[in-house]
Amino acid sequence: MPSPAALAADRLSELDAFLLELNTVAADVILPLFRADHGLEDKGGVRGFDPVTAADKGAEAAIRKLIAARYPDHGVIGEEYGEDRPDAEFVWVLDPVDGTRAFISGLPLWCVLIGLRHQGRPVLGSIAQPFLDEIYLGHAAGSRLIARGQTKPLQVRPCPKLTDAVIATTDPEGCFDGAELGAWTQVRAAARLARLGCDAYAYAMVAMGKMDMVIEAGLKAWDIESAIPLIEGAGGLVTNWRGQPVGPDGGQIVIAGDQACLDEALVALKRSAK
The missing domain is CATH 3.40.190.80 (D-Maltodextrin-Binding Protein; domain 2)
Structure with missing residues (x-):
């Protein structure tokens, strides 16, 4: 079996473009609900209050629908709706609204998290903040920020101490x-x-x-x-x-x-x- 590093450049580029589409459909669901009536529920759990909103559920459903239409052989693992073919060659890993507590508090620190596994290893991922019109996206060929009509490369800074x-x-x-x-x-x-x-x-x-x-x-x-x-x-x-x-x-x-x-x-x- 080829390693994830063997993923062809043209295929990676195709999936990169699709990842941007997934971010668009997620934002279309989430943004009208931010700082609005978001249908809050409490999932409970060992750490007490664990909120989920209509934005979480709606965005994940929209992402899953587009994946199923475009790549029906791909698997999906999501926070809200569980696993679907988690052992597939390609598996999308979704957190439609990471930071739901910030979301329900009206703070623009929540993010849409969408990752892609190839043969079990993460190869492509994005962190998006639609309210700020920011998508941070990366893979082995490099990472970039797409924001307000501009794209620029991303690079960590040196900090040895x-x-x-x-x-x-x-x-x-x-x-x-x-x-x-x-x-x-x-x-x-x-x-x-x-x-x-x-x-x-x-x-x-x-x-x-x-x-x-x-x-x-x-x-x-x-x-x-x-x-x-x-x-x-x-x-x-x-x-x-x-x-x-x-x-x-x-x-x-x-x-x-x-x-x-x-x-x-x-x-x-x-x-x-x-």
Whole structure:
């Protein structure tokens, strides 16, 4: 079986263009519901309030419909509607509204996450913020930002010292257990600046060279897979808390723009790695 790296350039270009179409149909569903009556529900769960809206469900349904029409042999894994042929050669991994808490609060920090696996490995992904008219998209050939009619390449910035780093996580007290919170606190104490509550938008900021590291735990595949090709295409790294490649089920994740900075953070994170 050929490796994912063997994906032909013309096929990758075709799928890249299709990914932009998927972002368009998602935005068409979501934007009319942002800062409007979004039909809020609570999915519950082990971490308490877990909101889902008509935007989450409608956007994922629209994305799935277009995939089924264009590529009926492709699989789909989505947060709202589960798995459909997850062992297919090509599998789309969807989080239609990452950051639903920001969405229902009227904050433009939520994102549409769409990733593509080829033979089990992430090869193409986008992080979009439709309200800001931004799509961050990447693969092995490079990453780019498409915003307000312009396109520009994305590149992480050098930051070899953790003491110079701008880092982020979503919610330390809500997303980390005791040992994980201790590890985050240690890294936070060393870093120059930390920002909270940005969800996947922080990933895009690492790709853009505005942030240096994002540390998360308890992620699902749809929370992270779209970011892997984007960050790597911009010259960055995505690992688990042991410094190893991210598995198909998510988990404890570090996104970094500089290997040396990542290595410093892993000294603390490895002690709480699962």
